[in-house]
Amino acid sequence: MKPAPFDYIRADSADEAVALLAEYGDDARVLAGGQTLLALLNMRLAQPRVLIDISRCADLDYARVEKGRLAIGAAATQAAVCARPQLAGEVPLLAQAFPHLGHFQTRNRGTVCGSIAHADPAAELPLCLAALGGEIVLRSARGARTLDAERFFLGALTTARAADELIVEVRFPLAAGRTRCAFAEVALRHGDFALAALAAVADADGIGLAVGGVADRPRLVRWPRLDAGARADALNELAWALDARDDMHASARYRRHLVRELGGRLLAEVA
Amino acid sequence: MKRYERAVRHAIALRLNGVQRTGHCAPRTLLADFLRHDLGATGVHVGCEHGICGACTVRIDDVAQRACLTLALQAEGRDVVTVEGLGGADGTLGDLQLAFRRHHALQCGFCTPGILMSAAQFLERNPDPDERAVREMLSGHLCRCTGYGGIVSAILEVARERRERARHA
Numbered sequence: 440m441k442p443a444p445f446d447y448i449r450a451d452s453a454d455e456a457v458a459l460l461a462e463y464g465d466d467a468r469v470l471a472g473g474q475t476l477l478a479l480l481n482m483r484l485a486q487p488r489v490l491i492d493i494s495r496c497a498d499l500d501y502a503r504v505e506k507g508r509l510a511i512g513a514a515a516t517q518a519a520v521c522a523r524p525q526l527a528g529e530v531p532l533l534a535q536a537f538p539h540l541g542h543f544q545t546r547n548r549g550t551v552c553g554s555i556a557h558a559d560p561a562a563e564l565p566l567c568l569a570a571l572g573g574e575i576v577l578r579s580a581r582g583a584r585t586l587d588a589e590r591f592f593l594g595a596l597t598t599a600r601a602a603d604e605l606i607v608e609v610r611f612p613l614a615a616g617r618t619r620c621a622f623a624e625v626a627l628r629h630g631d632f633a634l635a636a637l638a639a640v641a642d643a644d645g646i647g648l649a650v651g652g653v654a655d656r657p658r659l660v661r662w663p664r665l666d667a668g669a670r671a672d673a674l675n676e677l678a679w680a681l682d683a684r685d686d687m688h689a690s691a692r693y694r695r696h697l698v699r700e701l702g703g704r705l706l707a708e709v710a
Numbered sequence: 711m712k713r714y715e716r717a718v719r720h721a722i723a724l725r726l727n728g729v730q731r732t733g734h735c736a737p738r739t740l741l742a743d744f745l746r747h748d749l750g751a752t753g754v755h756v757g758c759e760h761g762i763c764g765a766c767t768v769r770i771d772d773v774a775q776r777a778c779l780t781l782a783l784q785a786e787g788r789d790v791v792t793v794e795g796l797g798g799a800d801g802t803l804g805d806l807q808l809a810f811r812r813h814h815a816l817q818c819g820f821c822t823p824g825i826l827m828s829a830a831q832f833l834e835r836n837p838d839p840d841e842r843a844v845r846e847m848l849s850g851h852l853c854r855c856t857g858y859g860g861i862v863s864a865i866l867e868v869a870r871e872r873r874e875r876a877r878h879a
Contacts, residue, residue, distance in 0.1 A: 440759040
């Protein structure tokens, strides 16, 4: 339970980190909060040749509102974002999801961008990003690009990030006036990854429901307004479409049940 | 930018419980092991080594976090406080430690140092917590002896005592 040897490089800015990724590519892993990566290193599930620590890059440590979005830099911790007094007004879905996300002690160090980068199918932050139609900003020595959640999350622990790219920022759209949102999950213990986690967002055009923990990545469906009768059919169809699998924590059947049950509650809540 | 090669034991300086200290270790060394083996802070307990049990929780620049999910190098130049820093220099216990003793909030004591470090930061941030908030904070720790009841009472009592003292100060 100790990491295999690696070279450690502490970057002082995003420019330095991007230059290092251009140099090492696949041989390197980016270390921000380390709340997942260090566990993977300890268990030797990851054995990178080089660790690039970006946690002291002052230019990546921010959370600020710009152009109608909450932009969060790669070094900003979950605790720092969670502690924003305005968060419940800015991105209420995030404020609802944060208490479910790990523990006080891991949020203190874990980063928002790191959770997005890891892309665990059951993690709350990728789910919220997908539900809200957020964006991921990637930078490399070749340039910068912005992807939406749908194009970024490709599968379990798999994203569109290229080996030389650094996730420098993620952007959550601010809640518009009449948007309503709700979040619910079921986990074996508080703070564990969810067996199923759901987020609903309703606006004038209809309802979006995102599901995590069931498919290999967060999945978002959109419906026009649904009446109560159509809701049950739509949720049943969604539950089957997600291709749930049995694992040691829960059966596929139970996960489909959770999608129908939690989905029903959330749709009623935001209706 | 600073590079640290894998095969070299690098000098790492940090403040430990208010005292400037230096030790030597390779980049892969965890902060928990560095604190225990190089700096002698054996109050940092190592349980699961993947961030679940919370026994190794210490404060770095005041913030409670897992020493098993932190490299020693990441704490370079930082201010680290372990359970050894909670009491007085003469060995007297701090108010949290005394309350844990009064409430039978420990039996074997393995998880206790981590819980104390979390509780110390938690109470600074939340001077008037309710039981639910204390239990939410405790969800980041595993205790297999006490059943948590005594721990919750001890933390709530210290919160009350500190508010009383602040009123009379």
